[in-house]
Amino acid sequence: MSDPPATRSGPGRVLVAVYAVFALAATARATVQIATRFEEAPLAYLLSALAGVVYIVATVGLARGDRASYRVAVASCTVELVGVLLVGGLSVVDPAAFPDDTVWSRFGSGYLYVPLVLPVVGLLWLRHVARIRSSHVTNETS
Amino acid sequence: MVEGLTTTIQLASLAMAAWCLVSVLRNQPMVVPHLVGIGLLWLLLLGQGVVSAVQATNDTRPAETAVFVSYLATVILIPPACAVWGLAERSRWGPAVIAFACLILPVMMVRLEQTWDPTIV
Numbered sequence: 124m125s126d127p128p129a130t131r132s133g134p135g136r137v138l139v140a141v142y143a144v145f146a147l148a149a150t151a152r153a154t155v156q157i158a159t160r161f162e163e164a165p166l167a168y169l170l171s172a173l174a175g176v177v178y179i180v181a182t183v184g185l186a187r188g189d190r191a192s193y194r195v196a197v198a199s200c201t202v203e204l205v206g207v208l209l210v211g212g213l214s215v216v217d218p219a220a221f222p223d224d225t226v227w228s229r230f231g232s233g234y235l236y237v238p239l240v241l242p243v244v245g246l247l248w249l250r251h252v253a254r255i256r257s258s259h260v261t262n263e264t265s
Numbered sequence: 266m267v268e269g270l271t272t273t274i275q276l277a278s279l280a281m282a283a284w285c286l287v288s289v290l291r292n293q294p295m296v297v298p299h300l301v302g303i304g305l306l307w308l309l310l311l312g313q314g315v316v317s318a319v320q321a322t323n324d325t326r327p328a329e330t331a332v333f334v335s336y337l338a339t340v341i342l343i344p345p346a347c348a349v350w351g352l353a354e355r356s357r358w359g360p361a362v363i364a365f366a367c368l369i370l371p372v373m374m375v376r377l378e379q380t381w382d383p384t385i386v
Contacts, residue, residue: 136354140347140362144369151335159331 130188130196130252138248141241142182148234149226150175156223164223170210171225174238177203181245197249204242207231211239266317266381274309275371281306282367288360295351295359303363306370307344314341317381333380340373 131139153171161168177199184196211230214221224233231238281302288299314337317327327333347366351359 132354133356133358134361136350136358137361137365140350140365143346144343147339151339155332155335 130185130193130249135185135188135248135252138245139182139186141237142178142185142245145226145234145238145241146175146178146182149178152226164221167221167223167225167228170206170227174203174206174226177206185245185249193249193253197246200242200245200249203238204246207238207242266320266378267313270309270313270316271374271378274306274313275374277306277309278367278370278374282364285360285364285367289357289364292357293360294355294357295363299360299363300348300352303344303348303367306367307341310341310344310370327381329380333377336373336377336380340370340377343370343373 129135149171153168153175156164156168156171181196181199181203184192184199186192188196207227207230210221210225210227214225214228215230221228226234226238230236284302285299288295317333317337321327321330321333343366347362351362351366353359354362
């Protein structure tokens with residue numbers, strides 16, 4: 124019997140790469156925004172920074188893939204999904220509250236809606252890995 | 266920035282992405298020619314980086330130097346980082362990582378040009 128798949132192997136490898144790029148993009152963007160023009164749109168820039176941190180946590184969680192990291196990955200993907208839906212919804216209803224874009228504004232339209240799709244794919248992938256792992260455990264005990 | 270070089274990098278990157286996607290569809294792992302390809306792409310990027318750095322120290326400074334430098338550093342880091350990450354995967358998903366990297370590179374090059382000269386949109 125081969126080892127149960129890690130969250131970072133197979134399609135997960137591409138997922139981690141995409142997450143890493145988004146972690147970098149969101150964090151870098153927030154750093155520049157906060158450092159150069161924080162007073163223009165403090166809420167938007169702080170949300171950018173939060174998004175960056177969540178992406179970093181998700182990347183690390185997916186890349187490590189042990190039991191604790193698995194939970195971290197699920198939690199950060201969930202936060203991300205809630206964040207993109209909440210901020211996306213608010214930015215459509217009340218654009219004045221978001222004078223400058225964040226990664227999550229208008230459901231991530233500035234990033235080809237990848238921020239909206241990514242947490243969903245992430246959670247589906249984590250569920251898939253969990254299922255395969257539990258079937259491995261059943262096979263080994265029987 | 267050298268305009269012709271940017272276009273060359275974008276086309277080479279897209280060609281590389283197409284090649285890697287073919288490997289994904291054929292269920293092939295990463296092989297040495299893939300690495301050579303990404304290495305050549307990286308050399309082109311390094312060339313652009315050196316030229317831009319020299320230009321930036323002269324009078325043609327990019328509009329937002331910090332943003333430009335961070336974009337340039339990211340663009341230069343992406344190929345080796347993805348090559349290492351993809352090489353660790355001995356399945357079709359290795360080339361898939363490279364394909365992803367080569368698809369975002371042309372977009373990053375467009376953003377890089379915009380930060381160099383905001384009049385280019």
